[in-house]
Amino acid sequence: MNRSHLLAGLALLAGVGCGALAGAEAEAPAAATPWVEAQGARVRLLAGADAAQRGKSFLAGVEIHMDPGWKTYWRNPGEAGVPPNFDWSGSANTASIKVHYPAPIRLIDPAAEMIGYKTSVLFPIEITPQTASKPVDLRLALEFAVCREICIPAQASMDLTVPPALITGAPAPLIAAAEARVPRTPDGQRAGDPKLLGVVAKLDGATPGLEVAAKFPGGAAGADLFVDAPEGFFLPMAQKAPGGSDGVVRFRIDLSRETSAAELKGKTLTFTLVSDAGASEVAWTVE
Numbered sequence: 001m002n003r004s005h006l007l008a009g010l011a012l013l014a015g016v017g018c019g020a021l022a023g024a025e026a027e028a029p030a031a032a033t034p035w036v037e038a039q040g041a042r043v044r045l046l047a048g049a050d051a052a053q054r055g056k057s058f059l060a061g062v063e064i065h066m067d068p069g070w071k072t073y074w075r076n077p078g079e080a081g082v083p084p085n086f087d088w089s090g091s092a093n094t095a096s097i098k099v100h101y102p103a104p105i106r107l108i109d110p111a112a113e114m115i116g117y118k119t120s121v122l123f124p125i126e127i128t129p130q131t132a133s134k135p136v137d138l139r140l141a142l143e144f145a146v147c148r149e150i151c152i153p154a155q156a157s158m159d160l161t162v163p164p165a166l167i168t169g170a171p172a173p174l175i176a177a178a179e180a181r182v183p184r185t186p187d188g189q190r191a192g193d194p195k196l197l198g199v200v201a202k203l204d205g206a207t208p209g210l211e212v213a214a215k216f217p218g219g220a221a222g223a224d225l226f227v228d229a230p231e232g233f234f235l236p237m238a239q240k241a242p243g244g245s246d247g248v249v250r251f252r253i254d255l256s257r258e259t260s261a262a263e264l265k266g267k268t269l270t271f272t273l274v275s276d277a278g279a280s281e282v283a284w285t286v287e
Contacts, residue, residue, distance in 0.1 A: 033045045040066060043142060047060040058166065062086070065121075066118070071146070078237055080112040081147065086142060088138070101125040194274070198211050199211070199213075203286070210253040214251050219247065220249050224273075227270065233260065235269075269285075
């Protein structure tokens with residue numbers, strides 16, 4: 001029996017068509033580690049080139065699949081939780097390694113509001129080799145948290161050697177799809193991505209806070225705002241204001257509980273706007 005007949009037979013036994021199997025094969029990454037089991041989740045490291053970089057850099061990915069009901073966190077976990085920590089110190093032939101974070105969602109528990117992911121997430125990793133003509137050895141020690149009723153620390157160690165042919169090849173579909181979910185800066189935004197219209201900072205008085213207006217040209221379904229502050233500052237979660245028209249949504253961040261509200265003057269905040277139609281990221285300095 002040849003390979004095509006074998007695939008057809010397996011498809012019939014599984015109750016799916018040959019097209020579905022072919023699609024699954026097309027989605028397979030060019031290089032990947034075996035899955036590493038963690039508490040409530042499994043993790044793998046995969047790689048495939050970013051053709052747009054013409055061999056200067058390529059995209060790898062760290063993929064986390066969680067059991068039903070479990071979640072993990074964004075770079076800013078919100079009011080609780082722990083952000084993932086990526087340790088690449090054992091890697092070789094890498095000039096730079098940068099983690100990209102796909103657009104997260106708001107996770108609401110009775111005790112806190114958090115920012116992160118449910119079911120699964122793939123973090124694209126942009127890697128620039130020191131020498132593109134040589135293999136890149138990726139060594140990752142990952143620390144992250146998975147939560148159901150309580151949060152549990154998890155760890156995974158993975159090694160992957162990426163040959164030069166992958167660095168200059170076609171992008172892996174799984175990684176390309178995850179990269180498309182990473183919020184875009186103003187110079188790279190697409191038609192449906194949210195746009196920051198303005199921010200009013202009231203840092204003094206009895207009701208200090210930030211008032212943010214954003215346009216959601218692709219529609220306000222799933223519209224939300226997450227704000228990163230400089231290290232040492234904690235900002236409460238943004239809350240959506242009632243009303244809104246023409247795709248404009250307003251948010252407020254209550255700083256009345258923060259004794260250091262005035263210390264935000266001159267600091268740069270990162271606003272991440274997300275919706276079902278797109279996501280964007282804008283840096284804004286408090287005047």
